[in-house]
Amino acid sequence: MKIVFTLLITLGYFQYGFSQDFRFGKVSKEELLEKEHPNDSTADAAVLYREMNTNFDYSQNDGFYLTTDVFERIKIYNKEGFDWANKKVKLYQGSGNSNEEISRLKGYTYFLKSGKIEDEKLRSDGIFEEEATEFLETVKFTMPAVSEGCVIEYKYTITSPFITNIDEYRFQEQIPVNKVALRFTAPEYFNYKMHQKGWVPFRINESGKTRTMHYNTKTEVISGFGAVRQNTKTQRAEVKFMENTYSVSMEHVPALKQEAFTNNIDNYSSSLKFELSYTKFPGSTLEMYTTTWEDVSKSIYDSDAFGDQLKRNNYFDDDIDQLLSGVSNPKEKILKIYEFAKAKMNWNSFVGLYTQEGTKSAYKKGSGNAADINLLLVAMLRYADINANPVLVSTKSNGIPMFPTRNGFNYVIAAVEDGNNTLLLDATIKEGEPNILQPELLNWQGMIVREDRTSSWVSLYPNRHAQQSTMMNLTVNKDDYSITGAAQNRFTGHYALLQRKAYRNANEEEIRKKLEENSGETEISNIEFTNLDKLYQPVALKYDFENFDAVEEIGGKLYFSPLLFLAVDENPFKVEERNYPIDFNYPMKDRYIVTVDIPEGYTVESVPESAAFALGENSGVFKYVINKISGKLQISVEFALNDAVMPAREYANIKKFFKMMIDKEQEKVVLVKA
Template identity: 45%
Template sequence: MRVPFFLILFTLTFAVFAQDYDFGKVSKEELQENYNPLDSAASATYLYKYRRTYFNYVKNQGFQLTTEVHDRIKIYNKEGFDYATKAIWLYKSKSGREKLNSLKAYTYNLVDDKIEDVKLKKDGIFETEKSIYYDETKFTMPDIKEGSIVEYQYEITSPFYTNIDEFEFQHDIPVKKIYAEFESPEYFNFKANTKGFLNVIPRIENKRGKITFTEKVRSTSKGFNGIGNSTSTSFETSEVEYTKQVNTYSLENVPALKEEPYVNNIDNYKSSVNYELSFVHFPNSQIDYYSTTWESVVKAIYESPDFGSELDKNGYFENEIDALIGSISDPLQRTSLIFDFVKSRVKWNGYYSKYTNDGVKKAYKDQVGNVAEINLMLTSMLRYAGLRAYPVLVSTRANGVPLFPTREGYNYVVSYVKIDDTEILLDATNKYSTPNVLPYRTLNWQGRVIAEQGGSQLIDLYPKEISNNSISMMVSLDESGTIEGGYRSLKTNHNALAYRESFNEADKDDFLEKLENKYGGLEISDFKVVNAMDISKPVMETYKFVKESQADVIGGKLYFSPMFFLKSNENPFKLETREFPVDFGYPSSINYKIIINLPDGYKVESLPAPGGFMLPDNLGLFKYNISGNDKMIQLSVESEIYQSIIAPQYYDVLKTYFKQLIEKQNEQIVLTKA
């Protein structure tokens, strides 16, 4: 049984655990533990997490960042085997790269009451280039069993001292003990940004540090009576002392924070601290400011040669755009033509970035580019066409919500156009995207519209227009409970975009097999999709079907839900309480129109009652209407969610709403023999 979140003991103490958790000092008691006493449902537990990040001065290179990591993980069952695999991402750029050093790792098992350890060997470590920005070192621990403990230790050195990896104090499994430390010299001023629901406060101390410089000195002296010279070499050392600030965190019994349905990114709610560099001030030098405010962040991004100046380049496309829109004066039509032109001209290479890599001109020439190259190009073309167009900084759902001023908070860019009072968001990386229908990955709270010279304003990225899914079905039911009939669905906006992405990019046989399995072995024939590529129209899916056992035959009566295999069976919301917003991504509506032809010789004994209910504050509604006679039954069901985001204070009523919806969809018609 899981202990409720608010009852779990969470303590903050400053005892140093390193003495009890030296690498390799695994105890029998740890190996004999069968479950976490505070979270018996956990498949694994971090027994100990250690991290220390500090600055080192390297001759001829300056300050570098070093991060030491030591994790010890208890695995209780097979579901916890995933925690025996570790992936370490290492950032790289034109100016340098991060390096992994001193990796050692062991698996421990209790065999015949003795502790046995198995070392991770080199052939179990794999290095992969994940992108132009990241390499990955990945390993899976050997000899994993239920009850094993895995332990690893490594060091990362980085030249990128402006980018401190987030200190995470909460994970999807419990943590028994954490010791973390961040140490920075007085020359670097960092701002600590915290998030999550745990009150984590560091102990802050000032300590003395020093840098030792060693210089080789050569001296030449004349020989006796000025005849001949001799050269000698000596070494001179000097020291520079400075103050360093040390932030220390020691925590015990940190509860797990697990993924839940309709959460945009669970990492947004994990307890953590992000150290953001505000400024650098070396002796006898001017202060070099970084990201202290959103204004300074936006200004720095705009002034980057890989961002703002790319918007001013237009010579490479002028002839094509002139030919495309020369006779068109309507601004909406101009916008649409240029948007479609970019989507068809330049293919997205799959890389996210707010900065160009090779530049917009090369992307246009090669017909392939990253996110910034495509959407900055689009923005530049729209401006050239006389439209009020601006880039918009976006943090994707996987990147989290940028709660604090940080250059790393945004990893994506889209385009914004304002025509009179109409605001339009565009993303030309997705060929199925339409105006104000952005790819799902970008639907993440707010973006920042960047005006000329780096000013900015926030804009809501969630769509206002509802995405519809209208389903109609003609069904014939026989006396054995088998149904056959025809199905048709019409999808618009984000529902259509999602369908086109899954259908057009899939093997058609695999797609059809998954569809049949989705509905429990439905037999489908005459499958057809209309407007799969014509994004100006709703996408339509039609097929014929047969499915057995859709009615229970008991005592000469037939019992069945009029929604058959389309009904919902499980409430996605199971927690007693929820501290996070419910994120549906976009407002949506699903409507069912079902006509059921009844088997000969039967009559209706009872029908579900029509009904409906609403969520408060115009958040959503459900309607259920049914009518019929002994030949045919007609059903109309509507379910609508009007808001992309629903605040946690509505969680109880939302949970009740889905409970009632499922109960209503599962209510049964009863037929009896005439």
């Protein structure tokens, strides 16, 4: 990859500028003086202007390639907006010299000093390169001298040989976008489908014009008598063709607000994706590029770095034979191979649809990317006569594939099919269990690709609830109004996975601090975990605690919420309406039984009323039951969400459900002196 860093001070226009106000370098004092966004006072920053310009150019050696000019101006209102001064540009890397490159990178930060506009130039020490995966590099740059109220702007050019795979053009962000413009121009030889996304509508304008392109041709000329001389003759040639231009212009695009339980907010941003449908060059036949999901799965499976890896077993056969000696039960075979793969292989943290090392080399090294490890797992299972196949997955950070494309997937796991049951396995994480995938993989559906090249979709969400069961005994101390107690917890499913990932390698002090983080003024002691290292068993956690701020004494009466730190204290759903789904990752069920010893000399004046309410027909339930039993209070709480993902149309009901639950959990028990 090559970066060309431009130090020239010359200011210029983009080929398709809109107005003098948006010339590079022409930041106004009014923009710098603006204290908050006029349409969104909560915004930490705003995109004042974004322009994206894509054209096709031609190289004698490489043919057509894409050139994209990007120009962006951003207003920073406060310190929380400083992150918008950090930019990351993805550059895809292919085989040979088929790489994307960035050039002509320029940037400035503008600010007011003694009433005058000053600027600070982006220099080379603010630009960084890193390898994200084996096929992706990123260029990061951090704008200099960022302060509250400043304006930053930058521009750069990306050249790309990947005319079939074009990154989407984004028109909406998590901050307001005042004005955004796109111009995509393609020769008549290339026909693209356009895929619109997001809840803010936009119009695509189409136009065409004739373009003349000049290029050089070289021919060899042989001349002379007797002694033959060979010369190269360069000729200037031209070709005329129609260009089709697609343009989008939007103003006052509202911020896409990030809320709790969101999959990947970028899935719902208003944007436009170009998909190459076919090419038709003069004198040649039509070549189709648009594919079906079945075509995608076949092309991936037929790759050397995918399907071919599943044919080889002569490097692990002896190990598997020894592992399965005397084992005939298929379920036992599956678990033995799965645990063997997890123990043998170490994930290098690279995702990947295709192998990085190759399964044989990865096996010998004991490490590899996600494809190395999980394709190896599939090969081992097949060797043991298990009906195993790879599953193509898009991680949450990669987004949801909206149309058939190989680039829609970036991860692979294993599946074992047995009639109507499908077992999903990921050997990259040591804490993994069958059908309990790490949350980053719980992204709608994956595609199973079978040896006969057939494929089908499979849900990645678990069908069993993650469960937490907690029993807690409390004693209210009438002398200092503290509460002492003991808690016993039991976690299964994804709850157990989260506990193992959080605490498996933590020391005692780290565990204590993590447990106390969201517990208010509570000191926790005598912590004891069970089964953190023993998979396929519930994780158990016991501890003692003392709380110093739960009881409030007013006029001789004691007020406290008996759920203490088990109660949810703030509704995660805050906006009035939501335009994208609510993603809880997995179904969940929490059960609490809390027993409170009433201190001597006190009696119960009032307790919260028992209550029960549901979310939809069967999407969720909350039950709160309280009883007085011989000097004690016993509170039983059950909370369940039965659907991992709920549609946006249910948002108002979900918000109300959580409000009612939180209000109930915060209600007080009142004790008075007997």
